[in-house]
Amino acid sequence: MFENFHPGFVFFLVGFFACVLTPKLRKMMLACGPFLALIAIFNLLPGTVKDFTFLVDWTSHYMYVDGLSWIFAFIFCIMGCIGGVFSCHNDSSLEAICSMGYVGASISVALAHDWITFLFFWELMAATSLFLVWNDPRPTSRGAGTRYILMHTLSGNFVLFGVIFKLVSGDYLVHNLVAGPHDTAFWLILIGVCINAAVVPLHAWLVDAYPSATITGSVFMSSYTTKVAVYALLRIFGGTELLIGAGVVMALYGALYAVMENDMLKLLSYHIVSQVGYMVAGAGIGTVMSMNGATAHAFSDILFKSLLFMCCDAIIFATGIRKINQLGGMAKRYRTVFICFIVGAFSISGIPLFNGFISKTMTIYAAGEAGLMWTSILLELASVGTLLSICFKMLYFIFLAPDKGMAPELRPIPANMKVGMIMGAVCCTLFGSFPNLLYQYLPFGPVLYQPYTIARVSAMFQMAFMALIPFLTFLPRMEPHTALSLDTDWFYRRPLKSLFRGISNLCISSCHSLGHAWAVGVHQFMNVCNNPMELMDARPFHVKKHYSPDNYRTSIADTVMIILTTLFICIFYFQTIG
Amino acid sequence: MIDLIVDKKKRYKVMLASFVIAAMCLALSFACGVYNEPAHEILEKPFAIFAFGFIGCWILIIMAKIIMTPLLQRDEEYYQKGDDDQDV
Numbered sequence A: 001m002f003e004n005f006h007p008g009f010v011f012f013l014v015g016f017f018a019c020v021l022t023p024k025l026r027k028m029m030l031a032c033g034p035f036l037a038l039i040a041i042f043n044l045l046p047g048t049v050k051d052f053t054f055l056v057d058w059t060s061h062y063m064y065v066d067g068l069s070w071i072f073a074f075i076f077c078i079m080g081c082i083g084g085v086f087s088c089h090n091d092s093s094l095e096a097i098c099s100m101g102y103v104g105a106s107i108s109v110a111l112a113h114d115w116i117t118f119l120f121f122w123e124l125m126a127a128t129s130l131f132l133v134w135n136d137p138r139p140t141s142r143g144a145g146t147r148y149i150l151m152h153t154l155s156g157n158f159v160l161f162g163v164i165f166k167l168v169s170g171d172y173l174v175h176n177l178v179a180g181p182h183d184t185a186f187w188l189i190l191i192g193v194c195i196n197a198a199v200v201p202l203h204a205w206l207v208d209a210y211p212s213a214t215i216t217g218s219v220f221m222s223s224y225t226t227k228v229a230v231y232a233l234l235r236i237f238g239g240t241e242l243l244i245g246a247g248v249v250m251a252l253y254g255a256l257y258a259v260m261e262n263d264m265l266k267l268l269s270y271h272i273v274s275q276v277g278y279m280v281a282g283a284g285i286g287t288v289m290s291m292n293g294a295t296a297h298a299f300s301d302i303l304f305k306s307l308l309f310m311c312c313d314a315i316i317f318a319t320g321i322r323k324i325n326q327l328g329g330m331a332k333r334y335r336t337v338f339i340c341f342i343v344g345a346f347s348i349s350g351i352p353l354f355n356g357f358i359s360k361t362m363t364i365y366a367a368g369e370a371g372l373m374w375t376s377i378l379l380e381l382a383s384v385g386t387l388l389s390i391c392f393k394m395l396y397f398i399f400l401a402p403d404k405g406m407a408p409e410l411r412p413i414p415a416n417m418k419v420g421m422i423m424g425a426v427c428c429t430l431f432g433s434f435p436n437l438l439y440q441y442l443p444f445g446p447v448l449y450q451p452y453t454i455a456r457v458s459a460m461f462q463m464a465f466m467a468l469i470p471f472l473t474f475l476p477r478m479e480p481h482t483a484l485s486l487d488t489d490w491f492y493r494r495p496l497k498s499l500f501r502g503i504s505n506l507c508i509s510s511c512h513s514l515g516h517a518w519a520v521g522v523h524q525f526m527n528v529c530n531n532p533m534e535l536m537d538a539r540p541f542h543v544k545k546h547y548s549p550d551n552y553r554t555s556i557a558d559t560v561m562i563i564l565t566t567l568f569i570c571i572f573y574f575q576t577i578g
Numbered sequence B: 001m002i003d004l005i006v007d008k009k010k011r012y013k014v015m016l017a018s019f020v021i022a023a024m025c026l027a028l029s030f031a032c033g034v035y036n037e038p039a040h041e042i043l044e045k046p047f048a049i050f051a052f053g054f055i056g057c058w059i060l061i062i063m064a065k066i067i068m069t070p071l072l073q074r075d076e077e078y079y080q081k082g083d084d085d086q087d088v
Helices: A007-020 A023-032 A034-042 A067-087 A093-111 A115-134 A139-168 A184-196 A204-212 A217-221 A225-237 A242-260 A264-285 A288-319 A335-349 A355-369 A373-400 A415-433 A454-473 A495-530 A532-536 A556-577 B008-031 B048-072
Strands: A049-054 A058-064
Touching (some): A007 A034, A007 A093, A023 A034, A023 A067, A023 A093, A034 A067, A034 A093, A058 A093, A058 A115, A067 A093, A067 A217, A067 A225, A067 A415, A093 A115, A093 A217, A115 A139, A115 A217, A115 A225, A139 A184, A139 A204, A204 A217, A204 A264, A225 A264, A225 A288, A242 A373, A242 B048, A264 A288, A264 A355, A264 A373, A288 A335, A288 A355, A288 A415, A335 A415, A355 A373, A373 A454, A373 B048, A454 B008, A454 B048, B008 B048
Antiparallel strands (some): A049 A058
């Protein structure tokens, strides 16, 4: 039944039905519907190409299945299932249709084979995810959503113009562009994809929008936009050396900001930037090992990052608190969340037996194998940063430190949220403990990497335990304080905003002045037209005198005088003649 | 709950335990002959990753908490003051 059925369309259907069904049926649809997409994905045959002809002569290759598109579609489906379960208690039908549409669009980008289909779903992804931000009732979410869609419109336009250039040159199918030519289309598409991948300094939309999304919306957002961009980088720009430096900067930048951050979701958002940095660097290195490493890390990152978002969202749902320095003692109150958070934290930090270990170390190893010593050292340093901010800082201050007692009331966490978290934790542990479950599907060639060697496991533990010592030494000053960290969005939220406001005011005042001058001119012109005599009288133009015909009407005496004068002249003339 | 900020003794104990475990891992690596073969990378050399965890963490703490925090952190209402995101 599901043979070669597009899994993205399953999500569109689930979203549609979730929107029109009654609340009870919607919950069931959200919890169970996405699993049909998993069945569909396992029934996709490699090499499948599906298309339909549109507008007479244009063919949309909407489904092309190869190793890379399949593994991304697969993890997007898994995440759709977990997210569906986690969010099924929601009452909002708008959020249901948008989240499912977002998943469907992401899968469709991964399976698209031609530029126009790719672009269409790329834009649909931005449009659907926007409402996950705007659906949040906080006033700040509206501004964040507006900035989010502005950045994604910019990204979409870059890709659009690149695609137009590609189509003009007769290039219809999505493929690797690194071989050349490195023309305008190449750079436009690269910039567009880099915006979505949150490459520093184009990343600020991410840390601005994700924490502003709804509680369940942020779980979806953490998993898709940047990973779809990573898919695009691997597919189109794998081997672009420029990406190596960009990836390293991202990994370190995200890790450093995360150490400073106090807002739980902002901290995790900075870690998305950091982890995507590994993938971008892996795509840039371009070897079989690095490309496989980047793919594996994208797969792992979706699982552990969504798990961490789910745990933090559950804490926010229960306490209403988002700040780390206002929390504490959550380990005792919410055991399930605590255990799931440990799994997520260990996974992202690359602790053995969890899935970050099998993918992150592979990317770092690939950099070393390619002879990029500094890349490998700096990526390793970024992983120390991950340990520091998530494994030590978040784990201690949210769960293990004494409770600050700032939560007004503690709400119970719905069962479906717990089930979603447990599903995520099981996936992280399963793929981490049995790496071949993932490695067998890696698309760029056989995986000649063995993560579980004594050297690697021992090295990871040495690094983790030695990093704990500076953290504990500095512990009294490690607690974050309530503050806002300035980021690159400052440029468009302050000076650029002032510039636009200044230009707008200038335009408005110019319009106003011009309009006033025009009105005065028209008024004077009308006066002159009404009474040209005024002009002939050569009166000063600026003397304003209201026109009245009485001023220029001759008196009856003048008329009588003229008649009498004429009469006397006539009498005198005729008498003289006579 | 563990208040390691106030309870300094406990904190030092955890630090010591952490160091001992790291040292045991290093010893295990030596015992298993991990460092017998020539290292291809700098971090594969003996003691390199052991020191890297410690020094790297200090570098990050100093950069983030001592240099970046005073430079980049502002009041939480920083953007709202410029009437951005105001609820109309």
